[in-house]
Amino acid sequence: MRERVLVETDNVKRVNKLVYRLLKRPKTEVPGLAVVYGPTGFGKTRWSEMTAFRNGWGYMRINRLQREKAFVQEIYRRLHWLIYGEDHIVRRTASKIEEMCIKLLQDNPEIVLFIDEINHKIHKREWDILEVIRDLTDRSFASIVMIGEQDTVDALNDYNPHFFGRCNFFFKFEKNTLEDVKRICNEVAEVPLDQQIIKEIYKETEGDLRKLVSYIPELENAITRKYE
Ligand SMILES: Nc1ncnc2c1ncn2[C@@H]1O[C@H](COP(=O)(O)OP(=O)(O)OP(=O)(O)O)[C@@H](O)[C@H]1O
Numbered sequence: 170m171r172e173r174v175l176v177e178t179d180n181v182k183r184v185n186k187l188v189y190r191l192l193k194r195p196k197t198e199v200p201g202l203a204v205v206y207g208p209t210g211f212g213k214t215r216w217s218e219m220t221a222f223r224n225g226w227g228y229m230r231i232n233r234l235q236r237e238k239a240f241v242q243e244i245y246r247r248l249h250w251l252i253y254g255e256d257h258i259v260r261r262t263a264s265k266i267e268e269m270c271i272k273l274l275q276d277n278p279e280i281v282l283f284i285d286e287i288n289h290k291i292h293k294r295e296w297d298i299l300e301v302i303r304d305l306t307d308r309s310f311a312s313i314v315m316i317g318e319q320d321t322v323d324a325l326n327d328y329n330p331h332f333f334g335r336c337n338f339f340f341k342f343e344k345n346t347l348e349d350v351k352r353i354c355n356e357v358a359e360v361p362l363d364q365q366i367i368k369e370i371y372k373e374t375e376g377d378l379r380k381l382v383s384y385i386p387e388l389e390n391a392i393t394r395k396y397e
């Protein structure tokens with residue numbers, strides 16, 4: 170089985186257009202905050218990690234226990250790595266580090282930051298990290314894509330309309346289609362899989378690519394054994 174592949178599913182193609190629009194927006198007028206959301210296993214993390222990696226952008230995942238200072242430290246570390254190609258952990262106050270992040274983002278407006286698992290903070294109504302994101306977008310022309318669960322948009326709208334008002338771009342990962350599943354099986358499996366089995370797995374997994382991919386090694390083994 171091939172690892173760390175990014176198959177161009179329908180969602181991937183469509184969400185790439187959102188990132189394009191985000192980068193092309195009139196930056197002085199429109200805050201660059203996007204929300205990408207959808208059910209578990211639909212491919213949000215795979216897309217954001219790989220897209221960041223391929224374009225030299227930043228990807229980070231919010232840790233459930235992470236607070237404001239650790240968050241700005243991590244953003245700074247990512248940005249420093251992307252811009253200067255070296256690791257740098259800065260030890261200053263949270264507000265000083267935030268200033269440093271703003272400066273890096275102001276000087277490098279082409280960078281997109283993907284912040285995954287944003288729902289941890291929304292559900293616990295811990296706004297410190299969202300306040301940092303708000304400061305970054307208000308004070309630089311940064312483009313930030315927040316990634317979360319299915320109910321992220323509704324939860325943000327209900328609990329923090331002030332922040333929600335700055336989100337201008339939205340994308341929902343929809344259920345992956347049979348065509349998507351076939352494409353994934355073709356590109357991820359190292360041997361051709363039976364089309365009928367692919368259809369059955371598609372029905373059973375209901376768009377959850379994590380479940381789908383977990384079947385592939387066993388199916389590959391079965392096929393390899395058949396021809397041994
Ligand atoms: N476009 C893709 N190409 C190839 N494999 C994919 C793709 N999208 C998802 N997968 C496979 O499905 C798994 C689950 O996807 P991913 O972690 O991106 O889901 P998610 O939407 O972030 O789920 P969660 O909401 O639980 O975080 C990946 O680890 C990968 O194996």
Ligand SMILES: [Mg+2]
Binds near residue numbers: 213214215285
């Ligand atoms: Mg994920």
